[in-house]
Amino acid sequence: MALIKTTHCAYFTIPLILRGNTAVNRTQHSNTMKEKDHIFAAPIERLGDFCFDHQVADVFPDMIKRSVPGYSNIISAIGMMTARFAQPDSRLYDLGCSLGAATQEMRRNLNQSGCRIVAVDNSAAMVERARNHLAAFRSDVAVELLEADICDIHIENASVVVLNFTLQFIEPSRREALLSNIYNGLKPGGVLILSEKFVSEDNTINELLIDLHHDFKRANGYSELEISQKRTALENVLRPDSPEQHKARLGAIGFAHVDMWFQCFNFGSMVAIK
Ligand SMILES: Nc1ncnc2c1ncn2[C@@H]1O[C@H](C[S@+](CC[C@H]([NH3+])C(=O)[O-])CC(=O)[O-])[C@@H](O)[C@H]1O
Numbered sequence: 001m002a003l004i005k006t007t008h009c010a011y012f013t014i015p016l017i018l019r020g021n022t023a024v025n026r027t028q029h030s031n032t033m034k035e036k037d038h039i040f041a042a043p044i045e046r047l048g049d050f051c052f053d054h055q056v057a058d059v060f061p062d063m064i065k066r067s068v069p070g071y072s073n074i075i076s077a078i079g080m081m082t083a084r085f086a087q088p089d090s091r092l093y094d095l096g097c098s099l100g101a102a103t104q105e106m107r108r109n110l111n112q113s114g115c116r117i118v119a120v121d122n123s124a125a126m127v128e129r130a131r132n133h134l135a136a137f138r139s140d141v142a143v144e145l146l147e148a149d150i151c152d153i154h155i156e157n158a159s160v161v162v163l164n165f166t167l168q169f170i171e172p173s174r175r176e177a178l179l180s181n182i183y184n185g186l187k188p189g190g191v192l193i194l195s196e197k198f199v200s201e202d203n204t205i206n207e208l209l210i211d212l213h214h215d216f217k218r219a220n221g222y223s224e225l226e227i228s229q230k231r232t233a234l235e236n237v238l239r240p241d242s243p244e245q246h247k248a249r250l251g252a253i254g255f256a257h258v259d260m261w262f263q264c265f266n267f268g269s270m271v272a273i274k
């Protein structure tokens with residue numbers, strides 16, 4: 001198999017996508033939402049850091065479904081929590097919205113008047129596709145889609161804030177300020193839904209959960225090469241905290257109630273209420 005050289009991004013310069021054994025020119029495929037993730041299928045000679053570029057955005061629904069245990073359950077529960085926690089005339093935030101899966105579920109379940117959803121991502125490729133994706137559904141709920149760094153936006157009048165597998169990509173030294181900004185922008189009784197990949201503080205359990213996650217990926221058709229190359233590409237950019245670290249930080253910021261509501265292997269979701 002041919003080696004694919006890259007520069008900064010793990011796959012930045014790859015001109016082709018692979019479908020089974022066939023290399024296909026990307027421009028022939030406009031139906032990006034149905035692309036299968038083969039990004040790490042071929043050996044990559046100089047593996048750079050993982051980033052959310054056009055290549056990832058094109059395969060993202062397939063990638064996240066096959067890589068994150070519980071992802072679709074979490075998206076459904078975000079809808080359920082929206083129905084419970086949304087307050088009239090408030091804002092709902094989807095921070096690191098990617099293609100807008102959580103935004104769309106919030107929108108479908110919103111049962112209060114005068115609300116607006118603010119969906120934010122700093123990847124131009126994601127925002128472009130999210131705009132098309134969200135435009136495909138009929139809804140009376142206003143959605144503001146911003147291409148911005150979630151650390152730079154002002155959060156206000158919020159009843160629901162979603163960080164669905166986004167905080168893990170934020171520089172660790174900036175996480176506390178971001179969460180404080182969210183806390184300050186939440187109304188009393190408002191909720192933060194925080195989904196993350198976790199590291200376990202017990203080494204044996206940590207290794208077990210990582211192995212089980214890799215089994216999950218194997219069961220979803222990823223090869224050993226795909227698993228190991230993606231793992232390397234993610235090393236410097238996805239830095240997980242432990243559930244204990246998350247709980248302590250959210251409590252110290254001021255959240256009145258914090259707990260894990262879902263966990264599968266080393267992935268899970270927490271709820272924090274102001
Ligand atoms: N500083 C930042 N500012 C804005 N966006 C950022 C930043 N850093 C990373 N992102 C964005 O956060 C998203 C993380 S994916 C979220 C899935 C989605 N929530 C979903 O429910 O489908 C999770 C994953 O791929 O594991 C990407 O779209 C990044 O561009």
Ligand SMILES: O=C(O)C(=O)Cc1ccccc1
Nearest residue numbers: 063064067068197230234238
């Ligand atoms: O695939 C992984 O190993 C993950 O940790 C999840 C993931 C999913 C999509 C983009 C980046 C990481």
